[in-house]
Amino acid sequence: MTETLIRGRLLTFRRAPLDAADTESFIYETDGALLMSDGVIQAFGAYADVKAKAEDGVEEIDHRPHLILPGFIDTHVHFPQMQVIGSYAANLLEWLNTYTFPEECRFVEKAHAERIAVHFFDEFLRNGTTTAVAYCSVHKTSADAFFAESLKRGTRMIAGKVMMDRNAPQGLLDTPEMGYDETRAVIADWHGKGRNHVAITPRFAITSTPQQMERTQALAEEFPDLHIQTHLSENHDEIAYTATLYPDAIDYTDIYAHYGLLGPKTLLGHAIHLSDREADAISEAGAIAVHCPTSNLFLGSGLFPLKALKRRDKPLRIAVATDIGGGSSYSMLKTMDEAYKIQQLLGERLNPLESFYHMTLGNAEALSLSDKIGTLEPGTDADVIVLNAFATPAMALRMETVKTLGEELFLLQTLGDDRAIVETYVAGRASKPNAI
Numbered sequence: 001m002t003e004t005l006i007r008g009r010l011l012t013f014r015r016a017p018l019d020a021a022d023t024e025s026f027i028y029e030t031d032g033a034l035l036m037s038d039g040v041i042q043a044f045g046a047y048a049d050v051k052a053k054a055e056d057g058v059e060e061i062d063h064r065p066h067l068i069l070p071g072f073i074d075t076h077v078h079f080p081q082m083q084v085i086g087s088y089a090a091n092l093l094e095w096l097n098t099y100t101f102p103e104e105c106r107f108v109e110k111a112h113a114e115r116i117a118v119h120f121f122d123e124f125l126r127n128g129t130t131t132a133v134a135y136c137s138v139h140k141t142s143a144d145a146f147f148a149e150s151l152k153r154g155t156r157m158i159a160g161k162v163m164m165d166r167n168a169p170q171g172l173l174d175t176p177e178m179g180y181d182e183t184r185a186v187i188a189d190w191h192g193k194g195r196n197h198v199a200i201t202p203r204f205a206i207t208s209t210p211q212q213m214e215r216t217q218a219l220a221e222e223f224p225d226l227h228i229q230t231h232l233s234e235n236h237d238e239i240a241y242t243a244t245l246y247p248d249a250i251d252y253t254d255i256y257a258h259y260g261l262l263g264p265k266t267l268l269g270h271a272i273h274l275s276d277r278e279a280d281a282i283s284e285a286g287a288i289a290v291h292c293p294t295s296n297l298f299l300g301s302g303l304f305p306l307k308a309l310k311r312r313d314k315p316l317r318i319a320v321a322t323d324i325g326g327g328s329s330y331s332m333l334k335t336m337d338e339a340y341k342i343q344q345l346l347g348e349r350l351n352p353l354e355s356f357y358h359m360t361l362g363n364a365e366a367l368s369l370s371d372k373i374g375t376l377e378p379g380t381d382a383d384v385i386v387l388n389a390f391a392t393p394a395m396a397l398r399m400e401t402v403k404t405l406g407e408e409l410f411l412l413q414t415l416g417d418d419r420a421i422v423e424t425y426v427a428g429r430a431s432k433p434n435a436i
């Protein structure tokens, strides 16, 4: 058993912070160390204590004065959209039809899917994201390429072959039966292989017929432990069009509820424009609203009421995500920078502790995976990142006036990006790719 010990300032959350002064919500070791072996965290705490537990001749890496955190988690991304980021469109539906659907058609080709998969993992690890929840394209080839690359990298990833059988180009359509069969095949081939998880992935109600929703319900009943991911209430035109396609539903949320797709493992991308009834239904089901701030701003979709949804009598479980390629950054730091600004526009405050909680333990809890990721607790996966708040000249200059941990985190969020990620450990192995 080869052990690796990394030394630096450790930060890990115990629970969601109640406010900016909630020092009980996290553990912070100013001279800390983390001991890793067999892909798992063996110990963490004060350097002297952890060093005493390590075997003689342990490999020791000194990251001082940098911060050591659990790897970031991104709960909503589109693997086949790396080459549509920054496409100029007026709104969601125009963006999907003009750029995104044509681009996703290319993933029928194995070589293309495999090439983009290499870039995907390079980019996520460069940005310190060690777990992502991804939509592949409708083609099984895309899921195969994604999971094969994940297996190679040793990452814990969640992904699904998208199911869609209408309102898209022919090259992007399956059928209710094909969607069902191919999702089953992806589960058989990849679920539980390495650290891969398969998610049941109906794209959204606009692109699935009621017949496809029924087959999706069958999958959800056969595989109740799997995550389910879809999109909900992102844009007003989308919501209006959806209502015409499912005239018997009370509202958008009711469509997914009707087909048994609303539960504690359901990730609802965006969920910006919810009625009180919908928010109650989502809260009662324990489903998760996934906030994608850079995408919501880029596509002009709306301002997600994160703080208001958390404050409700029936609060919502909330996760955060980039939504590449509607989103405009791979960085979870930049993502929370934009989340902060959205709350500012809504007259709310999002404090830096809360932001860093969301990127790590909060997203792990939203995925029901906090026993494995999002924390530095012994026994969890050794997916760990090292952050440098002095990474650029502008950051170093601002750091001269920073006095507290909260200020340092806020600076990392406001000015940081992939340059602030010194190293990304995947299952204990240094895995940050070199910059291009």
Ligand code: GUN
Pocket: 078, 092, 096, 100, 203, 204, 231, 234, 295, 323, 326
């Ligand atoms: N709704 C359905 N598909 C998509 C997608 O690919 N991106 C975004 N942002 N919203 C969607």
Ligand code: ZN
Pocket: 076, 077, 078, 231, 269, 323
């Ligand atoms: Zn999406």
